[in-house]
Every structure is written in structure tokens, then in C-alpha cells.
Amino acid sequence: MKATPQQLVREEILALEAYSVTPAAGMIKLDAMENPYRLPEALREEVGRLVSTLPINRYPDPTAPELKARLRAAFEIPAAAAVLIGNGSDEIIQIVAQTLARQGAVLLAPEPSFVMYRVSALLAGMRYVGVPLAPDFTLDLERFLAAMREAQPAVVFIAYPNNPTGNLFPEAALARIIAEAPGLVVVDEAYHAFAGRTFLDRVPANPNLMVMRTVSKLGLAGIRLGYAAAAPEWIAELDKVRPPYNVSVVTQCVAERLLEHLDVLERQAEAVKRERAALVGRLQDLKGVAPFPTEANFILIRVPHADAVFACLKERKVLVRNLSGSHPLLADCLRLTVGTPGENALMLDALAECL
Numbered sequence: 182m183k184a185t186p187q188q189l190v191r192e193e194i195l196a197l198e199a200y201s202v203t204p205a206a207g208m209i210k211l212d213a214m215e216n217p218y219r220l221p222e223a224l225r226e227e228v229g230r231l232v233s234t235l236p237i238n239r240y241p242d243p244t245a246p247e248l249k250a251r252l253r254a255a256f257e258i259p260a261a262a263a264v265l266i267g268n269g270s271d272e273i274i275q276i277v278a279q280t281l282a283r284q285g286a287v288l289l290a291p292e293p294s295f296v297m298y299r300v301s302a303l304l305a306g307m308r309y310v311g312v313p314l315a316p317d318f319t320l321d322l323e324r325f326l327a328a329m330r331e332a333q334p335a336v337v338f339i340a341y342p343n344n345p346t347g348n349l350f351p352e353a354a355l356a357r358i359i360a361e362a363p364g365l366v367v368v369d370e371a372y373h374a375f376a377g378r379t380f381l382d383r384v385p386a387n388p389n390l391m392v393m394r395t396v397s398k399l400g401l402a403g404i405r406l407g408y409a410a411a412a413p414e415w416i417a418e419l420d421k422v423r424p425p426y427n428v429s430v431v432t433q434c435v436a437e438r439l440l441e442h443l444d445v446l447e448r449q450a451e452a453v454k455r456e457r458a459a460l461v462g463r464l465q466d467l468k469g470v471a472p473f474p475t476e477a478n479f480i481l482i483r484v485p486h487a488d489a490v491f492a493c494l495k496e497r498k499v500l501v502r503n504l505s506g507s508h509p510l511l512a513d514c515l516r517l518t519v520g521t522p523g524e525n526a527l528m529l530d531a532l533a534e535c536l
Contacts, residue, residue, distance in 0.1 A: 252440070278302055286334075344371065
């Protein structure tokens with residue numbers, strides 16, 4: 182008799198649930214931290230013409246020199262740092278975990294934070310250590326340092342700003358973590374366009390620091406491109422684990438062209454920031470809603486009976502992220518992506534009804 186998947190699949194994989202994405206057809210989609218604005222029509226046409234010329238019958242250049250040069254110029258990556266590219270930053274997290282997964286190795290991160298840190302550690306066979314944040318989602322630095330000294334992690338992941346809470350941890354706290362960490366520290370700056378703060382310029386002076394980003398939140402989520410900058414010695418080892426041809430011809434060429442128009446994407450990010458400020462103010466006026474401080478393109482709120490409010494919003498064709506039950510500190514919390522002014526107005530009206 183043939184073995185079943187339940188007999189052969191690793192026990193920790195059997196215990197997992199696949200990453201779920203709620204169908205969003207016909208919904209006001211405010212659940213995935215996407216840029217709500219499309220590219221201008223002229224730029225869409227330019228990209229369309231470019232894609233029509235691409236040699237999609239050929240494999241992409243795995244070293245992507247033109248794309249890396251464009252990333253360096255667009256985001257001021259220090260010359261002393263080497264660059265790794267990935268199929269979104271999710272793949273880079275996986276690459277880091279797989280590369281450092283010696284027997285008994287530990288991946289450490291604050292909690293709650295981006296779920297893929299924990300998942301990638303599990304998939305790579307690393308031990309995951311989550312250090313709880315304070316009830317207001319601030320970083321308890323001494324507790325974090327104590328956990329780091331005890332666990333001796335091979336890698337520490339810190340989202341800056343944090344996801345799903347939206348807040349920025351203090352620069353001085355991160356600097357101390359980098360200084361005292363026994364291994365690699367990955368500062369995940371997925372939301373850098375909305376935060377205006379970065380550790381990228383500190384990479385040359387900190388040989389154990391890697392800064393990781395994605396272009397998804399800038400408005401290019403569909404092309405799946407992440408990048409990381411670190412000392413060449415780190416990138417050389419991580420690049421051995423990177424799958425060949427992981428970033429497609431289409432992604433490379435479209436990203437190169439659109440990064441020539443970075444000003445368009447940055448103006449959209451500024452529009453999101455303005456709308457974020459207005460949205461926070463209106464949420465504060467809603468009885469029963471407690472929004473948390475945010476420097477990202479989303480807002481975490483606490484409401485009475487989040488499960489019921491989430492279901493009610495969904496009935497009204499408004500899709501947000503229900504985080505209640507995912508971590509004790511996130512009880513009754515919903516995460517709202519900042520949409521267009523029209524989308525946000527409809528969401529607020531629906532939220533007021535549901536409350």
C-alpha cells in the first residue's frame with residue numbers, strides 16, 4: 182500500500198494552515214497593504230509596449246546587473262553593500278532562514294510581527310523565539326535583549342515599521358540590538374516609503390546588518406520584487422541558496438523602467454500618507470474604535486467584537502484584515518489598509534453601521 186501524505190509529510194507542516202487570501206472580487210479591498218492607485222495611463226501604455234518586446238522564451242539573467250544598478254540609484258544603496266534580489270521579500274526571508282539553519286539555530290523576532298518570520302523558521306527547521314511586545318505594541322528593549330542573550334539567535338528579524346501594528350521602534354533600541362546581536366540582524370523596511378526612516382545608510386558600519394525591502398507597497402505588488410543590502414560576505418552566502426532565475430524577465434525589465442519614474446510612485450505614497458492622517462482622525466471620532474499609532478500604509482484598530490464587525494464589513498463589501506485570535510495582544514483588532522479617499526469614506530460609513 183502506498184504511503185499517504187499524512188504519513189510522509191513533516192509533522193510541523195501537517196499542523197500548518199496554508200496562507201489564505203480572501204477572494205476580493207467586487208469588494209473594497211483594504212486587507213493587503215497594497216497601493217490603491219494605479220499607474221498613470223501613459224506609463225501603463227509605456228510598460229505594455231516594453232513587455233511586448235521582451236524575450237520571454239529565454240531565461241532571465243540571474244545576476245540582474247541592470248536591475249541592481251537601478252535599485253542602487255533609486256534607493257541610494259551604499260556602494261559598500263552588496264544586493265540580493267528575490268521574488269518579493271517573502272523569498273528573501275526564506276533564503277535567510279535556509280542559509281542559517283544549522284542544527285539548533287534560532288530565529289528571533291518581536292511578537293506580534295510579520296507571520297512569515299515564524300513560518301520561514303519552521304520550514305527551514307530553525308527554532309523560533311518570539312519576544313512579546315508591550316500591550317501598547319512598544320518594544321520592551323531590556324526584555325528583548327535578555328531573550329537575545331539567552332537564545333543566541335543566528336538571525337534577528339525586526340520589521341521597521343512593524344507589521345501588523347504599524348509603529349516604528351526607537352532608532353536607539355534597534356542600534357543597540359544590532360550592536361549586541363550575536364548573529365545577523367535583518368531590518369525589514371517593507372513600509373519605508375511611508376515611514377521616512379531607514380537603517381540602509383548604517384549597513385557599511387555594521388557588518389551584521391541587512392536591510393530588506395520590497396517594491397510591493399510602492400504600487401508594484403503584482404511584479405513580486407524584493408531586495409536586500411548587506412555586507413558582500415553575507416550576500417555571497419545567501420546568493421548560493423537563492424533559486425536560479427527567481428526574478429523573471431518581465432519583473433526585471435518592468436521594475437527597471439518604472440524605477441525611472443520613481444517620482445510617480447513617491448507622489449502616490451505621499452497621497453497615501455495624507456489620507457492616512459485624515460483617516461486616523463476620523464477613526465478617533467468613531468465611538469468604540471481605538472486606532473494605534475502608525476507609520477505604515479495601514480492602521481491597526483481595536484473594536485468591540487472584532488469577529489462580528491469583520492463579518493458585517495464583509496457583508497457590506499468592505500474587506501479588511503481580521504487579526505483577532507492570531508495573537509493574544511491582537512484581541513479584537515482589525516487592520517485597515519489606507520485606500521483612496523472614496524474607498525476610505527465607504528469603509529468608515531460601513532464601520533460606523535457595523536459598530
